Amino acid sequence: MKNKDFILGMKDGIPIGLGYLSVSFGFGITAVRLGISVLNAFIISLTNLTSAGQAEGVNIIAAHGTLIEMALVQLVINLRYALMALSLSQNLDKSFTLRHRFIAAYGITDEIFAVCATKKKPITPLYMYGIIIVATAGWTFGTFLGAAAGEILPADIIAALGIMLYGMFIAIIVPPASKNKSVFVVVAFAAVMSTLCRYFLTFLSSGFVVIICGISASLIGAWLFPVKEAEKA
Numbered sequence: 001m002k003n004k005d006f007i008l009g010m011k012d013g014i015p016i017g018l019g020y021l022s023v024s025f026g027f028g029i030t031a032v033r034l035g036i037s038v039l040n041a042f043i044i045s046l047t048n049l050t051s052a053g054q055a056e057g058v059n060i061i062a063a064h065g066t067l068i069e070m071a072l073v074q075l076v077i078n079l080r081y082a083l084m085a086l087s088l089s090q091n092l093d094k095s096f097t098l099r100h101r102f103i104a105a106y107g108i109t110d111e112i113f114a115v116c117a118t119k120k121k122p123i124t125p126l127y128m129y130g131i132i133i134v135a136t137a138g139w140t141f142g143t144f145l146g147a148a149a150g151e152i153l154p155a156d157i158i159a160a161l162g163i164m165l166y167g168m169f170i171a172i173i174v175p176p177a178s179k180n181k182s183v184f185v186v187v188a189f190a191a192v193m194s195t196l197c198r199y200f201l202t203f204l205s206s207g208f209v210v211i212i213c214g215i216s217a218s219l220i221g222a223w224l225f226p227v228k229e230a231e232k233a
Helices: 002-033 038-047 051-062 067-091 098-107 110-117 125-152 155-161 164-179 181-200 206-224
Strands: none
Touching (some): 002 038, 002 051, 002 110, 002 155, 038 051, 038 125, 051 067, 067 110, 067 206, 098 125, 164 181, 181 206
């Protein structure tokens, strides 16, 4: 039964891994374009499963940002994973001990959370490991391919492929923003703030711009569109 959980997790992880393969290819291209080696790009993806966090992280590295800046940026960008983990903890099998929770926390991403959240039966450690292994393989292999390609392809092609990662971010926000007024307002406010920082607060590094835009947009969203207790339930 336990082995079946692991196999089922791997099966459910295949679509995620294939999606990660194409997205991380763009990250690998971006990393090499910013002066990061193929090996280091691979290690970054192996130890961090966060597309937005990695994309901004390599920008901070390339700009010689501080460790404090890096830590704050990653906190702001990846704080949602803590909320996802809290949500998933309500549907974990009794065999999910503290040790398993620490290990599984490595692989809680948006897509893995979405798949696990739909499961009616309690989630076992082996199921989580199966889905995480396949998703991680897709993410790291795609990064390696993109980084390797970035070292041999012409500069014009590298520049064109480098927008793949940012295209993914746009694809993520456009559908919900077109359907939900609150999402649209928050995204628009963040875009305006980013533009203002780019042209009027030029002394700020990209990392601190992300922090300012992310926090201010979240506060504006919470103020203009508060979620009532009845809606939460």
